[in-house]
Amino acid sequence: MAASAVGRATTAGRMLDLLRTRGTLSRVELAERTGLTPATITNTMRRLIDAGLVHEIGRGHQRGRGQPRRLLELDPTAWYAVGVQIDRTTTTIVVLDFAGVRVADASLRGSGGQSPDATIASLGEHVADLLRCNDIAHERVLGAGLVTHGPQDRDRGVLLTVQPDPAWLEFPLTATLERRLGIPVLLENDATAAAFGEQWAGAVPTDTFGLVYMGSGIGGGVIVDGESYRxxxxxxxxxxxxxxxxxxxxxxxSGCAQAEAGPRAVVEQALADPDLAARLGIRGDPDETLADFERLARAWRTGDRDAAALLERSARxxxxxxxxxxxxxxxxxxxxAGPAFATxxxxxxxxxxxxxxxxxxxxxxSSPDVRLAANVETAAAIGGALHVLRTMPVDVRREPQRIESA
Amino acid sequence: MAASAVGRATTAGRMLDLLRTRGTLSRVELAERTGLTPATITNTMRRLIDAGLVHEIGRGHQRGRGQPRRLLELDPTAWYAVGVQIDRTTTTIVVLDFAGVRVADASLRGSGGQSPDATIASLGEHVADLLRCNDIAHERVLGAGLVTHGPQDRDRGVLLTVQPDPAWLEFPLTATLERRLGIPVLLENDATAAAFGEQWAGAVPTDTFGLVYMGSGIGGGVIVDGESYRxxxxxxxxxxxxxxxxxxxxxxxSGCAQAEAGPRAVVEQALADPDLAARLGIRGDPDETLADFERLARAWRTGDRDAAALLERSARxxxxxxxxxxxxxxxxxxxxAGPAFATxxxxxxxxxxxxxxxxxxxxxxSSPDVRLAANVETAAAIGGALHVLRTMPVDVRREPQRIESA
Incomplete structure (x- = not known):
């Protein structure tokens, strides 16, 4: 990595991350929070301002008799990051600006029934469309976080499972998407990404928590002292x-939580009652598990006792x-978090x-506290994009330039 | 903490820990492994040698045309640490020297049936006896690691459970033992301590592993990248x-592993077959669970099919x-690890x-690899003592002096 590239662990990366989390800070506050010297803060900040990543936005409150402090803020348009979460039934795309604010999103058909190659091709087109429609220049996109179920080999960017079907095992997911999009792609686990996303959304009052992710399958994530358990x-x-x-x-x-109580298991339990399945329009197509599960959830919400019994068993x-x-x-x-919890x-x-x-x-x-995610359906895609913002190095030499797309 | 006190995170603490792990190293090797400058190594090492914690033991191989390197080694007699593991059936005491080598150990009756006060009083006497019999001066003992089942409040040194009985809940274990022994006492979880102990014994070929601890109950520990998961x-x-x-x-x-398959559950299953219980001398005293379990294990080893069936069910x-x-x-x-795995x-x-x-x-x-601990019965006590050696600060100003006990 070039010496001028800044990632999370560097001084500049830490300062950017603090500004992203806190919104605005003065140089004095940055020094207090990082423990770095005022000289280091001043020098690093000069580079970040020159590169257009940070700008000054006027003055904060005066403290004592000193100079009023100038407040600093990320330039939200300096860079963007894409988060893509693939599930068998639904795919979710979000675009975050450099400050971590969602500026665009889309939801589309999942990977079910398609080859990984066709899935990635279609995904590439949708991401390009979403960026174009929102006037985000391709050159300003730092990268994409691709979020899937596990097990994964994150370094090689491949799935290590035959789920959803054997064609996905070892298929070069990130390499193919990188070629399609022309930007770097990082692979991340869906539940871990969702945990990052919820932490960022400020929805969790502690920096040590667990997350249950339910899409077509069930996954989990753990954050300890603000870092994910790997x-x-x-x-x-x-x-x-x-x-x-x-x-x-x-x-x-045998007896796995997913096999006993995951969305697929619940849908199959509903299919075992032909009257219920017919009444709710449950079809049983494995690529539409989440849609069938959503039918059950909506029936529960409107008072259907049979649907309630199935969901309550699963919930226990x-x-x-x-x-x-x-x-x-x-x-x-x-x-x-996850689309199965939408309703x-x-x-x-x-x-x-x-x-x-x-x-x-x-x-x-310590009394257990269970919370529904703030972004129940999009937390994982948001976490994928955040992972890019927080870990991909930004070349601070490069003058930021907003190149408008055609 | 005084500025001259060294713990694990300090420069001196890291150097001591490396010497403890590697046996002997030259100053050049210490610089390579710590990334510290030769000047820092030389200055810190001078303090450690002056304080009698490290000594030179002649010269290593000559490299190129330079000076032969002088090798450094901990003075094993500079300090000692005690590890005490309390279980309902058995209590284990070990004493490690400053290099982490076991110099004494003892096994005694467990806490079963005794009040925590009586247990600690008896423990204090046994530790004092063990030190005296092995000519280890009280003044040279850095501290003791007290190792128990959880849940614990390690900061306050108390158990947060009514196991083995309500008198133990919130009883000031470390404070009472500190008063009895006149040395600092740290509380540690049995399974975590055993994991440290096995890592130190060199019995595990990776620095990321899990440990199943079975004493009267069942606990677990996880080490990731050499650090315990907390x-x-x-x-x-x-x-x-x-x-x-x-x-x-x-x-x-309900259905907890311990309730289904722990030593107490296995002993109760044996008691349900009066012929088997009589044949093997199983008594069923809750304070003697590990002794009864050991009777079953020995019967299995000599070919008893009924004992084998019970143990195999538990093992699955x-x-x-x-x-x-x-x-x-x-x-x-x-x-x-743990005494239940002895036989x-x-x-x-x-x-x-x-x-x-x-x-x-x-x-x-990655094919799963299961190993029996190198120190199956004493790993937890060893880990408790190691925890003291690695985390308690050593005052390097103090001249080491071997004060013989009476």
Missing amino acids: GRASNAVEIGHIALGQAPCFCGN WIGRAAVTLVNLFDLDTVVL AGPLYRLHVESELRRRALTRAL | GRASNAVEIGHIALGQAPCFCGN WIGRAAVTLVNLFDLDTVVL AGPLYRLHVESELRRRALTRAL
Whole structure:
């Protein structure tokens, strides 16, 4: 990496991250929060201002008899980042500006039934369209975060699973998307990205928490002291495969939370009652699991008892998986995120909290708190884009120039 | 802390830790491994040598045409640390010298049936006796690591559980032992301490691994990149409370690994067969669970089929708990430690490895490896003493003096 490139761990990267989180800060506040010397702050800030990444926006309150402090703020238009979350039923795209604010989003058909090559091709077109329609120049896009279920090899940008089908195993996802988009692409786990996204959204009152992610499958993420738990090779917190019952799971284990209580399992339980399935229009197409699950959730919300019984059973199982998550990672806060919680979220929140309050080992020491994500459907895509903003180096030599697209 | 006191995070602390791990190193090697300048190494090393903590032991191989390098080594007699592991059935005491080598140990009756006050009083006497019999001056003992099951409040030095009985909840364990022994005492979790102990013993070929600890109960520890996973308040990896079945557990949950397959559960299953219990001399006293469990393990080793059936059932359950441990923390290496594995260890190793190879989510990416601890019964006490050596500050101003005890 060139000496002038700044990533998160560098002085400039830390200053950018603080400004992104806090909005505006003075040089004095930056020095206090980083522990860096005023001289270092001044010099680094001069480079960031010259590069157009930061600008001054007038003056803050006067303190004592000193000079009024000039406040600094990121230039939101300096760079943009894309976040793309692929699921079998739905794909979500978001664009964040340099300050981390969402400036565009789109939701489209999932990868179901398509080859990875066709999925990436279509994704590339949609991202290009979204940028063009929002007047965001391709040259101003720092990169894209591609967010999927695990297990992944993040360094090589490939999935290490035959889910959703064998063509996806080891397919060069990030390399193909990089070629299509002409920008760097980072691979990230959906649940971990959602945890980053919710932390950023200010929706979690602690910097140590767990997250249950439910799309077509179930995943988990853990943030400890503001950093994600990665384990050996970033394939951690696979709470969809906590064994709870007897149902066989594709993974080779039995009784996995996903096989007992995931959206696919709930839809199959609904199909076992032909009257219910017909009444709610449940079709059972594996590529439309989330759409069928949403039909059940809407039926529950309008008072359908059969739908409620199926969802409540699932929610109690997820609650028991959350007990193991909390007992193993020593947590008291759990966030629920992902498209499966779009409508059914409140029901799941209630049951997961109830199970934790009955069963978590340290429940008497710190009362378990379960929250529905602020961005329940888009947290993972937002987290993917944030990951780009926070970790990809910005070349501060380069003069920022807003090149308008055609 | 005085400016001349050195802990792990200081320059001197890092150098001491490297010498403790590597045995002997030259100043050049210390500079290479720490990234510190030769001047810093030379100055710090002068203080450590003057204080009697390190000494030179002749010369290493000549490299090129330069001066032969003088090798440095810790003075093993400069300081000592005590590790004490309390369990209901057995208590283990070890004394390590400043180089981390075990110089004394003792095994005594556990805490079962005694009040915490009486337990600590008796423990204090045994530690004092052990030091006296081994000619270790009280003034040369840096501190003691007290190792127990969780949940704990490590800062306050108390247990946050009514196990083994309500008198232990919030009893000032470390403060009482400090008063008895006249040395500082640190509280540590048994499974985490055992993981430190095994890492130090060089028994684990990776710096990211999980540990299943089985004493009277079941605990877990995780080391990632050489550091223990602590979570919110150091009460993590409670794998004894992974829900697997239906049996009610004292914790309020049901089906916990400990309630289904822990030593107490196995002993109770044996008691349900009066012929077996009589044949093996199983008594069922809750304070003697590990002794009864050991009777079963010895019977298995000599070919008793009924004992084998009970232990194999338990080992498969522990294997399923290990699958969840591995799936959540993304591990491929699991170590089994604790007195319950003293005799039955090989049987458990086999079944836990077999379950992981059948069921762990990333088993195809990295073949699971299960090892029996090198110090199966004493790893936790060793880890407690190591924790003292690695984290307690040493006053380098003080001239070391070996004061012989009476």
